[in-house]
Amino acid sequence: MASTSEFKISPPAGMEDMDVSSQRAVTLYEAIREDILSGRLAPNERLVVADLAERLGTSTNPIREALQMLRGEGYVMFSPNRGARVRPIDHDFVRNIYEISTLIEPALTRWFVGMATDADIAELERIQRLIEENNFVDAVLHSGLDVQFHTVVYQRHYNRHAAEIWWKHRQVLRAVTQRFPYTLARRSQVIREHRELIEHVKSGEADKAAACIARHVESSGQHILEQMRAFDAARTG
Amino acid sequence: MASTSEFKISPPAGMEDMDVSSQRAVTLYEAIREDILSGRLAPNERLVVADLAERLGTSTNPIREALQMLRGEGYVMFSPNRGARVRPIDHDFVRNIYEISTLIEPALTRWFVGMATDADIAELERIQRLIEENNFVDAVLHSGLDVQFHTVVYQRHYNRHAAEIWWKHRQVLRAVTQRFPYTLARRSQVIREHRELIEHVKSGEADKAAACIARHVESSGQHILEQMRAFDAARTG
DNA sequence: TATCATCAAATCGTGTACAATCCAAGTCAG
DNA sequence: CTGACTTGGATTGTACACGATTTGATGATA
Numbered sequence: 001m002a003s004t005s006e007f008k009i010s011p012p013a014g015m016e017d018m019d020v021s022s023q024r025a026v027t028l029y030e031a032i033r034e035d036i037l038s039g040r041l042a043p044n045e046r047l048v049v050a051d052l053a054e055r056l057g058t059s060t061n062p063i064r065e066a067l068q069m070l071r072g073e074g075y076v077m078f079s080p081n082r083g084a085r086v087r088p089i090d091h092d093f094v095r096n097i098y099e100i101s102t103l104i105e106p107a108l109t110r111w112f113v114g115m116a117t118d119a120d121i122a123e124l125e126r127i128q129r130l131i132e133e134n135n136f137v138d139a140v141l142h143s144g145l146d147v148q149f150h151t152v153v154y155q156r157h158y159n160r161h162a163a164e165i166w167w168k169h170r171q172v173l174r175a176v177t178q179r180f181p182y183t184l185a186r187r188s189q190v191i192r193e194h195r196e197l198i199e200h201v202k203s204g205e206a207d208k209a210a211a212c213i214a215r216h217v218e219s220s221g222q223h224i225l226e227q228m229r230a231f232d233a234a235r236t237g
Numbered sequence: 238m239a240s241t242s243e244f245k246i247s248p249p250a251g252m253e254d255m256d257v258s259s260q261r262a263v264t265l266y267e268a269i270r271e272d273i274l275s276g277r278l279a280p281n282e283r284l285v286v287a288d289l290a291e292r293l294g295t296s297t298n299p300i301r302e303a304l305q306m307l308r309g310e311g312y313v314m315f316s317p318n319r320g321a322r323v324r325p326i327d328h329d330f331v332r333n334i335y336e337i338s339t340l341i342e343p344a345l346t347r348w349f350v351g352m353a354t355d356a357d358i359a360e361l362e363r364i365q366r367l368i369e370e371n372n373f374v375d376a377v378l379h380s381g382l383d384v385q386f387h388t389v390v391y392q393r394h395y396n397r398h399a400a401e402i403w404w405k406h407r408q409v410l411r412a413v414t415q416r417f418p419y420t421l422a423r424r425s426q427v428i429r430e431h432r433e434l435i436e437h438v439k440s441g442e443a444d445k446a447a448a449c450i451a452r453h454v455e456s457s458g459q460h461i462l463e464q465m466r467a468f469d470a471a472r473t474g
Numbered sequence: 475t476a477t478c479a480t481c482a483a484a485t486c487g488t489g490t491a492c493a494a495t496c497c498a499a500g501t502c503a504g
Numbered sequence: 505c506t507g508a509c510t511t512g513g514a515t516t517g518t519a520c521a522c523g524a525t526t527t528g529a530t531g532a533t534a
Binding site for chain 4: 046050060064081
């Protein structure tokens, strides 16, 4: 494996086990989703099933099913008899997701504090060390490690539904954040907040950990939304 | 229209306008979803595409697409080369949904308090009057009115994503609640909490309204989960 | 005789090819 | 320039072929 950027984000153990579907369609689903999230498919672009089928080397039916899945997750929009279009991952869409994360993640974190084992804490510290070693140099690696970090916290939560929502949102945010650089201020803030979270978990202070995560998500959202605004302003202005 | 029980719950104005898909498939989607939620399709029952196609008078492709939609919403589970099964609407599933609602609905309500017009309040009071007139006699009517009541609050929220999540959850809960009767205690509690909410909206007290909704969802969840437990105990014991 | 393994046939999921329907844009007559 | 018609392209629904999985029976072994 290459030393950097080959970090593969796998569905965190036991997370989307229900997502294992028709072997072909699930791959197509991921392929198209990545194309949407990465921006290779432009916002509002038409998704012509025949074209996609040819490009991805399959026939139309698997494509249709993949598009229906994507519709369920909110990545594509359908119009009757006019097919699918790429939903724009715009400012509002990202803001909506962040707002919901701000509500859900603290609740998940609170529960984790009561359940965390020594192994969990060791794992958090291990990942945090890797994050700090990388120090945002490799953006993709950082993104993957960051997902890993939070996955440790949410992975075993009894509310699978909530964990799934988090996971879906996270995948959108991962793709979006990779389009923009971290400011220096934001970098040190991320490090600080992660360290603070670990401390609260260690001392078993659920409320503080929850509040910490709330701030973490909130500030992360602010950071990205500002970048998106700036980018859009630069583009249009 | 018949005087009772013919109450049709339509997707509250502008709510799932993105859901308008292939005219046929979306109907099939609703048909199958209702069969699952109402219990006509047993938990874990296999969903054989050919059977469904015949029963619903269509061919296999529309059924497949409908099943993929339902997969996205969490109503069916897929296994590779083994097809789809009905996800059991069990105690855990319902609890998960209630927990998430407890997080989201107060936030939506808080925003509504700052935005509510006189017309909104009048509408809330109108629906509340109908609820009290019906007084839980017609369960389906009550269920529909209850959805309407809360829809007034969430309908125009800027976070469409959150509103959609609420709406999807609500549809599950509507189907489940209709399977069980309201206890007398629960009836008066619902009336009281609705009235209290209206008062808080009128006086513009966002925090109190949010807290009120949090309690409302919480107690509603407790009520249903107890009924489900009792039912399961009676069945197995 | 009971239990288990093996194998075969049926069943159903999955992908392909095709026909029908619908929409939109472009064209031509008035 | 406007409105209806035509035509091309894409969605949507149907029929079918292939392959995997399940199931039931048959036979072997303890």
